[in-house]
Amino acid sequence: MARMEQDSTPYLDALVEYADRDPGRFHVPGHKGGPGADPALRAALGDRALQLDIPAGISGIDVAPDPANAPFQLAQRLTADAWGAKRSWFLVNGGSGGNHAICLALAHTGERVVVQRNVHSSIVDGLVLSGLRPRFVSPEVDPELGVAHCVTPEALAETLDAEPHTVAAMIVSPTYFGAVADVAALVEVAHARGVPLVVDEAWGSHLHFSSALPTAALECGADVVLSSIHKIVGSITQSAIVHLGHGEDRVDERVLDRAVTLVESTSPNGLLTASLDAARRQAAVHGEELLAETVASLAELRERIRMIGGLDVLDERIVGRSGVHAYDPLRLVVDVRGVGATGHRVARLMWESDDINLELFSENVVVAVFGIGEHAAETGGRLVSALERACVRIGEEEEEPLPPFAEPPPWGPTELSPREAFLASQEVVAFDEAEGRIAAESLAAYPPGVPNVLPGERLTRPTLDYIADSVAHGGLVRGASDRTLKTVRVVAQ
Numbered sequence: 001m002a003r004m005e006q007d008s009t010p011y012l013d014a015l016v017e018y019a020d021r022d023p024g025r026f027h028v029p030g031h032k033g034g035p036g037a038d039p040a041l042r043a044a045l046g047d048r049a050l051q052l053d054i055p056a057g058i059s060g061i062d063v064a065p066d067p068a069n070a071p072f073q074l075a076q077r078l079t080a081d082a083w084g085a086k087r088s089w090f091l092v093n094g095g096s097g098g099n100h101a102i103c104l105a106l107a108h109t110g111e112r113v114v115v116q117r118n119v120h121s122s123i124v125d126g127l128v129l130s131g132l133r134p135r136f137v138s139p140e141v142d143p144e145l146g147v148a149h150c151v152t153p154e155a156l157a158e159t160l161d162a163e164p165h166t167v168a169a170m171i172v173s174p175t176y177f178g179a180v181a182d183v184a185a186l187v188e189v190a191h192a193r194g195v196p197l198v199v200d201e202a203w204g205s206h207l208h209f210s211s212a213l214p215t216a217a218l219e220c221g222a223d224v225v226l227s228s229i230h231k232i233v234g235s236i237t238q239s240a241i242v243h244l245g246h247g248e249d250r251v252d253e254r255v256l257d258r259a260v261t262l263v264e265s266t267s268p269n270g271l272l273t274a275s276l277d278a279a280r281r282q283a284a285v286h287g288e289e290l291l292a293e294t295v296a297s298l299a300e301l302r303e304r305i306r307m308i309g310g311l312d313v314l315d316e317r318i319v320g321r322s323g324v325h326a327y328d329p330l331r332l333v334v335d336v337r338g339v340g341a342t343g344h345r346v347a348r349l350m351w352e353s354d355d356i357n358l359e360l361f362s363e364n365v366v367v368a369v370f371g372i373g374e375h376a377a378e379t380g381g382r383l384v385s386a387l388e389r390a391c392v393r394i395g396e397e398e399e400e401p402l403p404p405f406a407e408p409p410p411w412g413p414t415e416l417s418p419r420e421a422f423l424a425s426q427e428v429v430a431f432d433e434a435e436g437r438i439a440a441e442s443l444a445a446y447p448p449g450v451p452n453v454l455p456g457e458r459l460t461r462p463t464l465d466y467i468a469d470s471v472a473h474g475g476l477v478r479g480a481s482d483r484t485l486k487t488v489r490v491v492a493q
């Protein structure tokens, strides 16, 4: 679509036009554009935000004589064109809602699916909602950094060949740490076996808009792509997009459309969807220059951090490691192994001394996220100072023993689908006595955070010992309802 069309925000404009003409608001929400809201909220948000909080079903916004040309639909079409999708849907329950919808749509064609083992929890929840039966494919784990990278085409081919009746393959790229998968090769592997490739590109919605960044999943031929726009591209938290690719119709557009509405509120928040319209315009019209600015200033910031004794920063040097086809520099992943403390300790000190709040920290790294158009060299100044201060304090302390990284044992056998395990009656048993029971929850020891147990799998002695050992050495376990890990939730016998 022409740049001029991309340089417009039809849906946002329609909301503004409605608010400006001061219409009779005899509809929800009850705050009526401000007057009915608590004064504290009015003061905090300003009345303008409340005036723009306009529901669905309003003529001239999402209702029009020709429904396909209502500003809301037009904005979604501009979005599809901007990202190179056949069709795009605005989502108001984050990327999570998109993953739920995708799983529900896939379940229409069968019940088996191949899934990257360390997918986001929203895909595991999508499996629960849809009843899909997963066969997992392992990501590559970086033995040095203790983080999971991407799935390789070879691993996907092997898993798909072992699961001939699968309806799709679901993978994640980029990772939290910036590793990008060889999506084109993964597409080839999936398509050669007659299944669509779904890419959770929650962390990569910006890739399409810069020639300096790795190729985006849709351009590589992915069939369905989940894009969590709020993470990096500047829309409001909880707004996201699901895209359908241009390829053969391996996923039915109408089924996906229905699945999106099934998981969506009947009262989608206009501020969220208008922020998607605006984020799309910014990315489509100014993305190249804004991202160039962010990438260049992040390179500068990386150099400054490397000057601090004991610290290193991940960058494209990791490309070529198993499971790393390309690198997305918009995450700043600081390798703290050289300072004699864990990422948890470094993050804690940065917060205590400088009120620095990071996106993520684990054993060996701390991760800061930067957004499109952020002048990272300037905004990152306080990050560098805080890292310096944390390193000085650590130098004065006794060295923290870093936990040894042991190979996890194989996953236990799958006895129930995630949905069956979720719906079964459950009980809580002592962790030490859980061997042989079927898990009703996920357990993922960090590092590297690849789930050791998912709902429906039988708990084996080696897995329980591995998790207990990881915790004893200061590791974390995600997914457990009992954070102390004294107990675990299992399917009742």
Ligand SMILES: Cc1ncc(COP(=O)(O)O)c(C=O)c1O
Binding pocket: 093, 094, 095, 096, 097, 099, 119, 120, 122, 172, 200, 202, 203, 228, 238, 239, 240
């Ligand atoms: C890989 C991945 N997919 C999906 C999601 C869910 O996105 P959202 O937070 O927008 O619901 C996340 C969130 O962190 C994620 O990391």
